[in-house]
Amino acid sequence: MTEKGYIYAVDFTVRDYECDIQGVVNNANYQHYLEHARHEFLISRGINFIKLHDEGTDLVVTRVEIDYKFPLRSNEKFVVRLNIAREGNLRLVFLQDIFRVPDGKLIIRAKVTGVATKEGKPVRPSNIFDLLNL
Amino acid sequence: MTEKGYIYAVDFTVRDYECDIQGVVNNANYQHYLEHARHEFLISRGINFIKLHDEGTDLVVTRVEIDYKFPLRSNEKFVVRLNIAREGNLRLVFLQDIFRVPDGKLIIRAKVTGVATKEGKPVRPSNIFDLLNL
Amino acid sequence: MTEKGYIYAVDFTVRDYECDIQGVVNNANYQHYLEHARHEFLISRGINFIKLHDEGTDLVVTRVEIDYKFPLRSNEKFVVRLNIAREGNLRLVFLQDIFRVPDGKLIIRAKVTGVATKEGKPVRPSNIFDLLNL
Amino acid sequence: MTEKGYIYAVDFTVRDYECDIQGVVNNANYQHYLEHARHEFLISRGINFIKLHDEGTDLVVTRVEIDYKFPLRSNEKFVVRLNIAREGNLRLVFLQDIFRVPDGKLIIRAKVTGVATKEGKPVRPSNIFDLLNL
Numbered sequence: 238m239t240e241k242g243y244i245y246a247v248d249f250t251v252r253d254y255e256c257d258i259q260g261v262v263n264n265a266n267y268q269h270y271l272e273h274a275r276h277e278f279l280i281s282r283g284i285n286f287i288k289l290h291d292e293g294t295d296l297v298v299t300r301v302e303i304d305y306k307f308p309l310r311s312n313e314k315f316v317v318r319l320n321i322a323r324e325g326n327l328r329l330v331f332l333q334d335i336f337r338v339p340d341g342k343l344i345i346r347a348k349v350t351g352v353a354t355k356e357g358k359p360v361r362p363s364n365i366f367d368l369l370n371l
Numbered sequence: 372m373t374e375k376g377y378i379y380a381v382d383f384t385v386r387d388y389e390c391d392i393q394g395v396v397n398n399a400n401y402q403h404y405l406e407h408a409r410h411e412f413l414i415s416r417g418i419n420f421i422k423l424h425d426e427g428t429d430l431v432v433t434r435v436e437i438d439y440k441f442p443l444r445s446n447e448k449f450v451v452r453l454n455i456a457r458e459g460n461l462r463l464v465f466l467q468d469i470f471r472v473p474d475g476k477l478i479i480r481a482k483v484t485g486v487a488t489k490e491g492k493p494v495r496p497s498n499i500f501d502l503l504n505l
Numbered sequence: 506m507t508e509k510g511y512i513y514a515v516d517f518t519v520r521d522y523e524c525d526i527q528g529v530v531n532n533a534n535y536q537h538y539l540e541h542a543r544h545e546f547l548i549s550r551g552i553n554f555i556k557l558h559d560e561g562t563d564l565v566v567t568r569v570e571i572d573y574k575f576p577l578r579s580n581e582k583f584v585v586r587l588n589i590a591r592e593g594n595l596r597l598v599f600l601q602d603i604f605r606v607p608d609g610k611l612i613i614r615a616k617v618t619g620v621a622t623k624e625g626k627p628v629r630p631s632n633i634f635d636l637l638n639l
Numbered sequence: 640m641t642e643k644g645y646i647y648a649v650d651f652t653v654r655d656y657e658c659d660i661q662g663v664v665n666n667a668n669y670q671h672y673l674e675h676a677r678h679e680f681l682i683s684r685g686i687n688f689i690k691l692h693d694e695g696t697d698l699v700v701t702r703v704e705i706d707y708k709f710p711l712r713s714n715e716k717f718v719v720r721l722n723i724a725r726e727g728n729l730r731l732v733f734l735q736d737i738f739r740v741p742d743g744k745l746i747i748r749a750k751v752t753g754v755a756t757k758e759g760k761p762v763r764p765s766n767i768f769d770l771l772n773l
Contacts, residue, residue, distance in 0.1 A: 252675040253688060254533060256526050258579065259424055260689070263522050264432050265402035272398065273654040280714065286655060287662070287713045290393055298398050302436050311526065311689045312682065386541040387554060388665050392658050392713065394555070399656060407520040414580065420521060421528070421579045445555045445660065446548065527692055532674065532700050536667035558661055566666050570704045 243318035245281065247274040248338070251313045261308035267345050268301065271333050274317035275349070282368045293355055294362060299328070300350040306343045314338040323371040327352050327359050377452035379415065381408040382472070385447045395442035401479055402435065405467050408451035409483070416502045427489055428496060433462070434484040440477045448472040457505040461486050461493050511586035513549065515542040516606070519581045529576035535613055536569065539601050542585035543617070550636045561623055562630060567596070568618040574611045582606040591639040595620050595627050645720035647683065649676040650740070653715045663710035669747055670703065673735050676719035677751070684770045695757055696764060701730070702752040708745045716740040725773040729754050729761050 249270055257263040276286050279296075286296060309315055319333045328350055335345035352359045383404055391397040410420050413430075420430060443449055453467045462484055469479035486493045517538055525531040544554050547564075554564060577583055587601045596618055603613035620627045651672055659665040678688050681698075688698060711717055721735045730752055737747035754761045 252671070253678050254525060254531050254671050254674055257522060258421055258524050258526065258528050259429055259431075260526050264406065264435070265399045265522060268399035268402060269654070269656050272656055276655050276714075287392055295393055297393075297442075298439055300436070300438050301398070302434070304434050305432055308431075312678075386537070387544050388537050388540055388659060388667060390660050391656060392660065392662050394660050397656050403520070403522050406522055410521050410580075446544075526689055527697055527699075532703070533667045533670035536670060540666065555660055563661055565661075565710075566707055568704070568706050569666070570702070572702050573700055576699075 243320050243334075245274070245278040245320075246316050246318045247277050248314070248316050249273075251309050251311055251315070253311050256311055259308075261310055264305065267303065267305075267335065267347075270315075270317055270335065271301075271303075271331075271345075271347055271349060274319055274333060275331055278319060278321075284365055284368055289353075289365075294360070295354050296351055296365075297354055298349055298351045300348075302348045304346040306345060307337075309335075309337065309344055315344060321369060321371065323366070324350065327361050329353075329366075329369070329371065377454050377468075379408070379412040379454075380450050380452045381411050382448070382450050383407075385443050385445055385449070387445050390445050393442075395444055398439065401437065401439075401469065401481075404449075404451055404469065405435075405437075405465075405479075405481055405483060408453055408467060409465055412453060412455075418499055418502055423487075423499075428494070429488050430463075430485055430499075431488055432483055432485045434482075436482045438480040440479060441471075443469075443471065443478055449478060455503060455505065457500070458484065461495050463487075463500075463503070463505065511588050511602075513542070513546040513588075514584050514586045515545050516582070516584050517541075519577050519579055519583070521579050524579050527576075529578055532573065535571065535573075535603065535615075538583075538585055538603065539569075539571075539599075539613075539615055539617060542587055542601060543599055546587060552633055552636055557621075557633075562628070563622050564619055564633075565622055566617055566619045568616075570616045572614040574613060575605075577603075577605065577612055583612060589637060589639065591634070592618065595629050597621075597634075597637070597639065645722050645736075647676070647680040647722075648718050648720045649679050650716070650718050651675075653711050653713055653717070655713050658713055661710075663712055666707065669705065669707075669737065669749075672717075672719055672737065673703075673705075673733075673747075673749055673751060676721055676735060677733055680721060680723075686767055686770055691755075691767075696762070697756050698731075698753055698767075699756055700751055700753045702750075704750045706748040708747060709739075711737075711739065711746055717746060723771060723773065725768070726752065729763050731755075731768075731771070731773065 255266045322330045324330050331349040333347045353362045389400045449471050456464045458464050465483040467481045487496045523534045583605050590598045592598050599617040601615045621630045657668045717739050724732045726732050733751040735749045755764045
């Protein structure tokens with residue numbers, strides 16, 4: 238399921254309740270898809286978002302940039318592909334693109350920047366960065 | 372309710388179902404707030420998003436940039452303030468900032484770019500741009 | 506804002522993202538409205554849902570019955586009115602009706618049953634029942 | 640995937656954004672799961688909810704009864720199983736139960752009643768009832 242430039246992928250199907258009056262997926266719901274793909278990726282690396290929260294460390298998004306290229310419609314299948322990079326000492330960048338399946342039409346290009354925080358302050362959790370090979 | 376640099380504002384209260392396991396508003400929900408504020412603004416200028424759709428013109432978001440500055444929590448009050456600008460011939464840019472009420476803490480800075488489309492093609496609906504003084 | 510048979514009311518406006526492809530509010534979103542109205546009511550009686558959770562007591566819904574009488578559409582105003590009753594020793598029943606504003610058209614009739622739990626077991630938090638005069 | 644008493648099943652995984660501050664799936668989201676399972680079932684019988692809407696016939700929910708037996712948590716897998724029955728001449732009843740996977744723990748029991756409508760009036764679309772063997 239990985240492709241050149243991506244290290245992880247999650248498959249989805251559009252659910253009708255995610256579509257709005259225009260008949261297409263509501264813009265905010267793409268952020269839900271992107272978040273779910275990130276969390277699945279973290280779990281695949283042994284990083285549990287909820288467990289971290291319970292231990293006092295929160296992974297928080299500090300910035301999103303999303304280019305909406307083409308809308309998804311009811312019942313269409315799609316895949317969220319992602320890659321990661323480190324930015325400076327603390328920031329983690331997710332490059333996340335959404336493609337319609339099976340035709341590969343580009344739907345979304347997104348860049349999501351995050352940091353780990355403890356009590357609201359950015360920290361550098363070396364174990365997390367190690368698990369991510371960053 | 373307008374302040375320097377903004378031409379419109381909508382008041383909100385965080386609803387518990389908008390918060391996630393971290394106890395703060397889920398990132399995607401801020402896009403819902405921003406969308407609702409834009410649609411209220413358009414209505415205030417005599418532009419009905421749904422009516423336009425029924426007539427064949429869709430206002431679609433092509434890009435969002437959101438800087439998450441500080442999280443909102445259960446039951447907090449906040450205001451979405453906005454301003455607009457034209458970018459090139461076709462694109463409409465919404466600058467939308469969210470502030471907590473009453474302390475004015477900056478929560479979100481967002482730039483949302485959109486175009487009007489007919490049958491999927493960008494158009495320049497001069498009546499809309501006129502109603503927006505752009 | 507109270508009317509015969511109701512002890513609390515919360516005003517809302519339909520937001521476009523709450524509507525689905527049929528052009529009406531998606532069924533699940535009415536549960537969001539009902540929940541928000543219950544939590545606002547509890548706060549009005551000095552009961553904070555989130556604070557209770559942090560202290561180990563959860564108010565949980567055990568059953569909902571909703572009759573969908575008429576759909577709400579984009580931008581319509583409505584009010585959620587509610588009353589409460591005790592059922593047996595432990596159960597709290599919310600009777601919640603939604604009316605369109607200003608014409609008073611009945612939209613939803615709902616009965617929502619809940620209990621307080623500690624570590625997953627139903628309890629009878631006498632302070633809560635006192636605050637609710639039950 | 641079918642079991643005694645059920646004629647259709649859809650598999651899901653809880654997504655973190657579906658959970659609320661209590662750490663469990665928010666009550667309203669179960670209705671989203673139930674709706675998605677119904678629409679997938681209808682598609683499996685050649686009935687397209689969106690296409691019907693575009694042709695002027697809406698399948699609308701008139702009543703839901705949901706018993707919440709046990710909460711789902713982050714990342715848990717579950718299955719929505721369903722059966723259908725006719726009630727009177729016009730009403731279609733979906734019996735929908737949610738079980739956690741793999742332990743089979745009962746999460747939700749739901750009864751969802753619906754009708755087909757044309758211009759807001761209940762109708763009996765015999766082709767739909769035929770496709771459902773009702």
